[in-house]
Amino acid sequence: MTIIHNRSLDDIDDTAPVLGGNAITRAFSGGSLMRLIGMLVLILILGFLTIYPLSMLLYGSLHSTPPGMAGEFNLDGYRSIMTTQNLMILANTVGISLAKTIPSLTIAVFLAWIVARTDTPFRGTLEVLITLPFFIPPILTAMAWGMLANPQVGVINMVWRWLTGAQDPLINIYSYGGVIWHMCQYSIPFLFLFMVDAFRAMDPSLEESSRMCGASRWTTFRKITLLLMLPVLTSSFMLSFIKGIETFESALFFGLPAGIKVITTDIYESINHRATPDYQYATSLSFAIMGLMFLLVIAQWAVLRGKSFQTVTGKGFRPNVMELGPWRWVTFAFCVLFFVVTVVLPVGQLLLGSFFRFFGFYTYDMLTLEHYRAVFSNSEFWRAVRNTMMLGLLGATATMALGAVVAYISIRTKWRGRSLIDGMAWLPWMMPGMVLGVGFLWAFAMLPGPIPIYGTVWALLLAYIALGTPVAVRVMTGSYHQLSYDLEECSRVHGASWFQTMWRILVALAWPAFAVGWVLTFFGIMRELSASILLYSVGSETLAVVLLKLWANGNAEQVSVIGLMMMLLVILFRWVQLRFIKARISKL
Amino acid sequence: MASVTLENVTRMYGAITAVDHVNLKIKSGEFVTLLGPSGCGKTTTLRMVAGLEKNTGGRISIGENVVSDSDKGYFVPSERRRLGMVFQSYAIWPHMTVFDNVAYPLRIRRKSDKEIRDRVMNALRLVEMEQYAERPSPALSGGQQQRVAIARALVFEPEVLLLDEPLSNLDARLRTQMGDEFRALQQRLKITALYVTHDQSEAMALSDRVVVMHGGKILQVGAPEEIYRRPESRQVAAFFGTPNLLNAKVKDCRPNGGQYYKLDVEGQGWSGECHAATEMPRGTDVTVMVRPENLQIREAGEANGGLSWSGEISQAIFRGPHRSIMVKTPAQTLHVETPSLAEIGIGRPVTVAAPSDAAWAVRN
Ligand SMILES: Nc1ncnc2c1ncn2[C@@H]1O[C@H](COP(=O)(O)OP(=O)(O)O)[C@@H](O)[C@H]1O
Ligand SMILES: [Mg+2]
Numbered sequence: 001m002t003i004i005h006n007r008s009l010d011d012i013d014d015t016a017p018v019l020g021g022n023a024i025t026r027a028f029s030g031g032s033l034m035r036l037i038g039m040l041v042l043i044l045i046l047g048f049l050t051i052y053p054l055s056m057l058l059y060g061s062l063h064s065t066p067p068g069m070a071g072e073f074n075l076d077g078y079r080s081i082m083t084t085q086n087l088m089i090l091a092n093t094v095g096i097s098l099a100k101t102i103p104s105l106t107i108a109v110f111l112a113w114i115v116a117r118t119d120t121p122f123r124g125t126l127e128v129l130i131t132l133p134f135f136i137p138p139i140l141t142a143m144a145w146g147m148l149a150n151p152q153v154g155v156i157n158m159v160w161r162w163l164t165g166a167q168d169p170l171i172n173i174y175s176y177g178g179v180i181w182h183m184c185q186y187s188i189p190f191l192f193l194f195m196v197d198a199f200r201a202m203d204p205s206l207e208e209s210s211r212m213c214g215a216s217r218w219t220t221f222r223k224i225t226l227l228l229m230l231p232v233l234t235s236s237f238m239l240s241f242i243k244g245i246e247t248f249e250s251a252l253f254f255g256l257p258a259g260i261k262v263i264t265t266d267i268y269e270s271i272n273h274r275a276t277p278d279y280q281y282a283t284s285l286s287f288a289i290m291g292l293m294f295l296l297v298i299a300q301w302a303v304l305r306g307k308s309f310q311t312v313t314g315k316g317f318r319p320n321v322m323e324l325g326p327w328r329w330v331t332f333a334f335c336v337l338f339f340v341v342t343v344v345l346p347v348g349q350l351l352l353g354s355f356f357r358f359f360g361f362y363t364y365d366m367l368t369l370e371h372y373r374a375v376f377s378n379s380e381f382w383r384a385v386r387n388t389m390m391l392g393l394l395g396a397t398a399t400m401a402l403g404a405v406v407a408y409i410s411i412r413t414k415w416r417g418r419s420l421i422d423g424m425a426w427l428p429w430m431m432p433g434m435v436l437g438v439g440f441l442w443a444f445a446m447l448p449g450p451i452p453i454y455g456t457v458w459a460l461l462l463a464y465i466a467l468g469t470p471v472a473v474r475v476m477t478g479s480y481h482q483l484s485y486d487l488e489e490c491s492r493v494h495g496a497s498w499f500q501t502m503w504r505i506l507v508a509l510a511w512p513a514f515a516v517g518w519v520l521t522f523f524g525i526m527r528e529l530s531a532s533i534l535l536y537s538v539g540s541e542t543l544a545v546v547l548l549k550l551w552a553n554g555n556a557e558q559v560s561v562i563g564l565m566m567m568l569l570v571i572l573f574r575w576v577q578l579r580f581i582k583a584r585i586s587k588l
Numbered sequence: 589m590a591s592v593t594l595e596n597v598t599r600m601y602g603a604i605t606a607v608d609h610v611n612l613k614i615k616s617g618e619f620v621t622l623l624g625p626s627g628c629g630k631t632t633t634l635r636m637v638a639g640l641e642k643n644t645g646g647r648i649s650i651g652e653n654v655v656s657d658s659d660k661g662y663f664v665p666s667e668r669r670r671l672g673m674v675f676q677s678y679a680i681w682p683h684m685t686v687f688d689n690v691a692y693p694l695r696i697r698r699k700s701d702k703e704i705r706d707r708v709m710n711a712l713r714l715v716e717m718e719q720y721a722e723r724p725s726p727a728l729s730g731g732q733q734q735r736v737a738i739a740r741a742l743v744f745e746p747e748v749l750l751l752d753e754p755l756s757n758l759d760a761r762l763r764t765q766m767g768d769e770f771r772a773l774q775q776r777l778k779i780t781a782l783y784v785t786h787d788q789s790e791a792m793a794l795s796d797r798v799v800v801m802h803g804g805k806i807l808q809v810g811a812p813e814e815i816y817r818r819p820e821s822r823q824v825a826a827f828f829g830t831p832n833l834l835n836a837k838v839k840d841c842r843p844n845g846g847q848y849y850k851l852d853v854e855g856q857g858w859s860g861e862c863h864a865a866t867e868m869p870r871g872t873d874v875t876v877m878v879r880p881e882n883l884q885i886r887e888a889g890e891a892n893g894g895l896s897w898s899g900e901i902s903q904a905i906f907r908g909p910h911r912s913i914m915v916k917t918p919a920q921t922l923h924v925e926t927p928s929l930a931e932i933g934i935g936r937p938v939t940v941a942a943p944s945d946a947a948w949a950v951r952n
Contacts, residue, residue, distance in 0.1 A: 208640050209679035209737075211666040213693035214744065223692075227683050 039417055042405065046424040049466040053439030054427065057290075060283035060442045077284030086266070086285075090292075093262040096176065096251070097244025100183040105237055107184075108191035111338065114331045115192075116199035119321045121328060126335040127196070128578060133342040134189035135570050137527030139544050140563045141185055142253040143551055144346030147353055147560075149173035153360030155349065178254035183247055185342045190243070191236050198232040238300040242293065246432035248530035263289045264434040264530060271438070271534065283442070286435040293430040347567055353560030375561045383539070384546040385565075387457055388526060391542065395464040396521040400514055402465065403472025410473075411480045422473070429470040436467060437531035444535075455537035463531045468521045475520065479513030519577045526566070589780050590651030590747040591616045592637060598645030598658075599632050606632045608804035609646070614748075616651075617778040619771070623791040624801035625827075630784040633801075634750050637782060638673055639666035650747055672741030673750040676757065678733040680725045686712070686736050687721040693744040711739040714773060731762045738770065748780045755790060767794055788828050792816065800824050818848075818865060821950055825877045832880065832922050834858075836949070838872040851949050857918035860895030862947035874949040880925040882946035885913065888937040896941040897922060904932045915940050 061078065065071030114120050115127050133141070149156050151169040160170035172178065206228060210220040226233075251262040256269075267285050271277045324331060353359050357366040375381050403425070409415055410422040428436060440463050444454040453459050529544045536545045543566055550559045592614040599607040607629040614620045622630040635641040637648060639655065642663060648656045650671070655664040681689055690711055694704045712718040715735035720728070728736065734754060741749055754770075755763045771794045774781050785791050791798050792812035800807045800815060808820045819825040822833060836855040841864075844850045848863045853876055862876055878895070888898060899917030906928060913924045913932060922940055926932070 203677055203679065205675040205677050205679040206681060208638075208666070209673060209675055209740075210681075210692070211640070212638060212671060212673040212750075213740070214667045214670075214696045215692075216665075216667055219696065224681060228681070230683075 035415065039409075039415065039421070042409075042421055043417065043424070045402070046406070046421055046469075049462060049469065050424050050427040053436060053443040053466070054431075056442035056446055057283050057286055057435070057439040059446075060279055060438075061287050064280060066277070066279045066445075077280035078288075080278075080281050081284050081288055089261045089263055089266050092260060093245055093264075096179055096183070096260075096262060097241050097247075099176075100180045100187060100244055101237060101240040103180075104184045104187040104191055104240055105233070107338075108188050108195060108236070109233070111188070111192050111335065112196040112199045114335060116196055117322055118331060119323050119328055120331040120335070122332065126332070126339075129339040129343070130335055131189045131193055132339070132571075132574065133185050134193060135523050135574050136343070136346075137529075137544060137566060137570070138182070138186050138247075138249040139253075139527065139529055139547055140350070140566060141342070141346045142182055142249050143547065143556070143559050143563060144349040144353075145173050145178070145182060146253055146551075147359055147556055148345060148349045149178065150360070155352070155362075174254050174258040176258075176260060178258075179250045179260060182250040182254060183244060186247075187240050187243065188338070189342075191240055194236055194239065195232055198229065202228065234303055235300065238296065238303065242296050242300070245289070245293065245296070246434075248432070248434055264432055267434050267438060268530070268533065279442075282438055286438045289432065290430055290435060293432070297430055347564075350560040350563045350567065353557055354564055356557070359556040359560075371557045371561045375558050375565075378558075380541065380546060381562065384541045384543045387460075387540060388543045391457060391461055391464060392522045392525045395461055395468065395525045396518045398461070399465045399468035399472045399521045400476075400518045403469055403517065404476045404510070404514060406469070407473045407476035407480055411477055425469050425473050427470075428466045431467075433463075433467055433528060433530035434534070436463060437534035440466075440531070441534055455540070457540040459535045460532055460540060460542065463535055464525045464528060467528065467531060468524055471524070472517050472521060475513055475517035476510065479510045516577070519573060522573065523570070526569070589616045589778060591618075592748055592780065592782060593649040594633075594637070594646065595648075596646035597633070597636060597643050597648060599629070599636060599641065600644045605804050607636070607643075610801075610804075610806055612799060612806065612809065614780060614782060616780055619774055619781045619783065619794060619796045621783045621785060621791040621795040621798050622801055623785060623788060623798050623827075624807075626786055628801045629804040630786075630801055631752055634752055634782060634784050637748075638671055638750050639664060639669050670744075670747045671750055672744070672746035672748070674734075674737045674741050674752070674754045676753040678730075678737040678754075678757075680728070680733045680736055680740075682724075682726045684725060685721070686717065686723050686725055686728070689725055689736055690740045690743050693740065697744065707743055708739075711743040712736075714742065715739045730758050731766060734758065734766060738773075742777070742779070746779075748782060749774075751781065751783045753785055754783075756785070756787070763790070764793075770794070792828075800827060818863075818948055819877065819950065820865065822875045822877075822952065825875070825948070825950065829879065830923060832878045832883070832920075834876045834878070834919055835952070836874055836876050838868050838870055838874055838949075840870065841868050843867075850944070853949060855919050858895065858897045860942075860947070861893065861944035862895060862949050863945060864949040866951075868949075868951065873952045875952055877948045877950070878922075878942050878946060880912070880923045881910075882942050883922065883924040884941050885915070885924055885926055885930070885932075886939045886941055888939055890939055890941075894941060894943040895947050896939050898937070898939050900937045901932060901934055904934060 062073050062075070063071055064074055064076060111130055115123050115130075120126070148154050149171045151157060151172040151174070154169070154171075154173070156171060157169040160166065173181075202225075207220050207224055210224045211217070215223065246264065248264040248268070251260065251265045252268065254260075255262060256265055261269075263285065267282050267289075270282045270285070271279065352362065354371055355367055355369070356362055357368045357370070406421055406425045410418045431439070440459060444459050447453060453462070527544065528542070529548065532542050532545050533548065536542065541549075543562060547559055547562055547566075550562070592612075594610050594612045597607060597610045598605065610629075610633060612620075622633060624630055632641060636643045636656070637650075643656055643658050645658050647654060647658070650669060653664075654662065655669055656662065681692075684692070687708055690708045691704050694707060699707070709718055709721070712721055715738050717732065717735045717739060720732065720736075725733070725736065734757075737754070755766055758766060767790055783791075783794060795812060797809060798812050798815050799809045802823060808815055808824050815824065816828050819828070825831055825833060834855050836853040838851055839854050839859070840852040842850050844863065848865060849867050851862050851864050851868065851874070853859065853862055853874060855876070864874070868874065876895075885901075897915070897917040897919065899915045899922070901913055902916045902921065903914040905912040909928060910925045911928045911930065911932065913926055915922045915924055915938060917940065924940060
C-alpha cells in the first residue's frame with residue numbers, strides 16, 4: 001500500500017516501467033482509482049463553478065426569454081447590442097480604464113521607488129499605510145467621496161466656498177474625473193503591492209555597473225533601470241487595464257448620475273433599472289465583454305512571453321538605498337499625503353457623517369447618536385453582518401482549499417487532466433464579477449427544483465468561490481514553486497505515506513501562503529458588490545448590498561455608520577494579517 | 589594607467605566605523621588585494637575608490653587627481669572617475685546580448701560603430717568569449733558571465749580596475765583557473781588592479797601586495813610571501829592557514845647580521861631558536877609561529893639546532909597530497925604536515941623539529 005501511495009505523486013504511466021500491464025489496469029490499481037475519482041470530482045466542481053455559468057450565459061444570450069419560460073433561440077440579443085450608443089459605452093470603458101491606469105502606474109512606481117530604494121524616513125510604516133486603501137471596499141470610499149466632493153453639500157466644496165467666496169464648486173465627483181479618481185485610489189496601492197518587491201529585489205550592482213561604465217544617473221535610469229523594469233511595468237499596466245474594465249463601483253456611483261456609462265453598469269441597468277429586465281441584452285453584452293477580456297488576456301500573454309529577467313542574484317547584496325538628503329522629507333510628505341487623501345479623508349467623512357442628524361448640516365445642535373442606535377437595532381444590518389462574516393469565513397476557506405488542491409495537482413504532479421483543471425480554475429479571471437453574476441443568475445435558475453440554490457446565500461458563496469479561485473491558485477502556485485522537491489522527497493524517503501507527506505511538509509510549509517491568500521480572499525468577498533447585487537435576495541444581503549440599498553434611499557447617515565463598522569473590520573483583519581502572518585502578499 | 593592613493597580614508601555608518609583611517613598607495617600597474625574576514629570593510633573601501641560610496645573622512649586620489657576629499661566637500665561621481673569595476677554578482681545586464689553589454693561603455697562615450705565593433709571584439713578576444721558575442725546574456729554560465737564582466741570593465745581602457753570578490757560565485761576549479769588567467773591578463777596589460785577577497789590563497793596567488801584588514805583597519809601590507817612568512821602580529825599570523833602558535837618568553841636576543849633578529853625562546857617544556865622583526869628585551873612574552881609544513885617528525889630524542897618538542901602522535905589524517913599529524917607535547921598539540929607516504933604509528937613517541945628560520949616570533 002505504501003508503495004502505491006508513494007508512487008501516486010508522479011504519474012505511474014510515465015515513470016514506472018516496473019509495473020506491467022496496460023495503462024487501464026494500472027490506472028485502476030489501488031491508489032489510482034482513488035485518484036481518478038478525486039480528479040473527476042474536482043473536474044465536476046470546477047465545471048459547475050466556471051463552465052456551467054459560462055454555458056448558461058451563452059444559452060441566455062441566444063434565448064429570447066428568461067429562464068423557465070417558453071421562448072425561441074435567436075440572435076436578437078447580439079443584434080440589440082450592436083448600437084452606436086454601445087460603441088460609446090465601449091469607448092468610455094476602454095478610455096476610462098486607460099485614463100486611470102496611466103496616472104496610477106506612474107504614482108505607484110514613484111511610491112514603490114520611495115519605499116524600496118530611498119532612505120525616506122519610516123518607510124516600513126509608510127508601506128503599511130499606503131497599501132491600506134487596497135483593503136478598503138471600494139463601495140466605502142465611493143460613498144465617502146460622494147459625500148466629500150458632492151457639488152452642493154460636500155465638505156471639500158463647502159470649505160472651498162467659505163475660503164474663496166466662490167459660488168461654483170471646486171470639484172464635482174459626478175464626472176469622468178470623479179470616476180477615474182475613485183478607480184485610482186484602489187489601483188495605486190494594488191499596483192504598488194504588485195511591483196514593490198521587484199524594486200526591492202533588483203540587484204543594485206546592475207545600476208552601479210552602469211555608473212562605473214561612465215553613464216550618469218539619468219542615463220542609467222533610462223537605459224538600465226527602466227528597461228529592466230519593463231516586464232514588470234508592462235504586466236502591471238495590462239493587469240491594471242483589465243481590472244479597470246471590470247470595475248463597477250466607481251462607474252455606478254459617479255458615472256451613472258452624470259450619464260457616463262460603462263459596460264458593467266450597462267449590464268446592471270439592463271437587469272435592474274428597466275421595467276422588465278432585458279436578460280437577453282445583458283447576457284449578450286456579458287459575452288461581448290468576455291470577448292474583449294479574452295483578447296486582452298491573449299495580448300498580455302503575447303507581450304510578456306519570455307520577457308521576464310532574473311534580476312535577483314541573491315549573493316553579494318548590499319542594502320542599497322539612495323540617500324536623498326533633505327528631499328527625503330519631501331518623499332515622506334508625498335506618502336503621507338497619499339494616505340491622508342485615500343484613507344483619512346474618506347474615513348473622516350464617514351465619522352463626520354455618522355454623528356450628525358443630516359448629512360451636509362454640520363452644526364453643533366445637529367450632533368446625534370441616533371444613527372448608531374438605528375443601525376444597531378436594525379435586524380437587517382445584523383443579518384447582513386452575519387451573512388458577510390459567514391460568507392467570508394466559509395468562502396475564503398473553501399476558495400483557498402480548492403486553490404491549494406488545483407495548484408498542487410497542476411504544479412506538483414504529472415496527472416492526466418491537470419491542465420484541464422488548471423484552465424477551468426483560471427477561466428473566471430476573464431469574467432468580471434458582473435458577468436459571472438449574470439451567468440450564475442441563469443445557472444441557478446436553470447437548476448432542477450430539488451436544488452434550491454437560487455436566491456439563497458449559497459448562490460453568493462458559489463459565486464465568490466468562482467471569483468476567488470484564480471487568485472487562490474496563483475498564490476498557492478507561487479508558494480509551491482518556492483518549496484523544493486527535496487523536502488517532499490526527503491519526507492517520503494523516510495517512510496511517510498503520500499498523505500502524511502502532504503500534511504506534514506506541504507501543509508506546514510505552504511501554510512503562510514495559504515493564510516495570506518485566505519485573508520486576501522476574505523477581503524475580496526467583503527468588498528464584492530457586482531455579483532452580489534445580482535444574486536442576493538431578501539434574507540441573503542451582504543453588508544455591501546445593504547450599504548447600496550441605504551445609499552439608494554438617500555440614507556447617507558446610516559451608510560456612514562455601517563461604513564465605519566466595515567472599516568473597523570478591515571483594520572482588524574489587516575492588523576491580524578501583518579501581525580501574525582509575517583509573509584507579505586507581495587512576497588508571493 | 590594610474591596609481592591610487594588613500595589618505596586617512598574613513599567611512600562611518602551612523603555610529604559604526606566600517607573603514608577606519610586607511611592609508612594605502614597603489615602604484616601604477618600594481619595588483620593589490622584587500623584581504624580580510626567578512627565585514628572587515630573591504631567592499632566599503634573599494635566602493636569609496638569607485639565613488640559608489642562617499643568617504644566620511646580623508647582623501648582619495650587617482651593618479652595626480654584628487655577624486656574625493658571629505659574635508660573640502662569635493663567629490664567626483666563614479667561615472668567621471670574612469671574606473672572599471674567587476675562586481676561579485678557580475679552585474680551583467682540580462683536585457684542585452686554579450687556584445688551590447690561590452691559595448692555599453694563605448695556607446696555611452698559615443699564612439700563610432702566601427703570603433704565599437706573593433707574594441708568590443710578585442711576585449712572579448714582577451715577573455716576568449718568572441719564566439720559568444722551574439723548570445724543573450726542570461727544564457728551564460730557563471731564563468732562566462734565573469735569573463736564578460738571583465739571584458740566590459742576593460743573595454744574602455746580604464747585607469748584602474750576594481751574587483752569585488754569576482755571569483756567567489758564560481759566553483760573551486762574554475763576559481764583557480766579564472767584567477768590565473770586574470771593574473772596573466774593583468775600582467776600583460778600592465779593595468780592597475782585593486783582586488784577584494786576573503787580567500788587567502790587567492791590573495792597570495794594573484795597579488796603583488798596584500799593588504800590585510802580587520803575591523804576597518806589595515807593590519808599589514810606586504811608581498812604575499814612576506815606576510816605569510818613574517819606576519820607582524822598574531823592576528824595576521826592566525827589568518828593564513830592553520831599555523832601552530834606557541835606562547836614563549838625571550839631568553840636572549842641578538843642581531844642576525846641581516847634585517848632580522850635571532851631570538852632564543854623558552855616555552856612550556858621546550859626551547860630553541862627563532863627569528864623576529866624587532867629587537868626584544870629578555871623576558872618579553874612572544875608568540876612563536878611555526879607552520880605545519882615546516883615541521884618535521886623525527887625519532888624520539890633526535891634533534892639538531894632550531895626548535896624541538898618531544899611528544900607522541902595522537903592522530904593522523906590522510907589528505908592525499910599530505911598527511912596531517914597531531915603530536916601531543918607538554919606545551920600543546922602540534923599540527924604537522926608530512927608527506928603522505930611516510931609510515932605513522934599512533935601513540936609512537938617522537939620529536940618534532942623545525943629549523944630556526946621557519947619559526948617566527950611576534951610580540952603578544
Ligand atoms: N549601508 C550600510 N549601512 C550600515 N552598515 C553598513 C553598510 N554597508 C556596510 N556596512 C557595515 O560596514 C562593515 C563593512 O562592510 P563591508 O565593507 O561590506 O565588509 P566586507 O566587504 O569586508 O565583507 C560591516 O560591518 C557592515 O555591516
Ligand atoms: Mg564584501
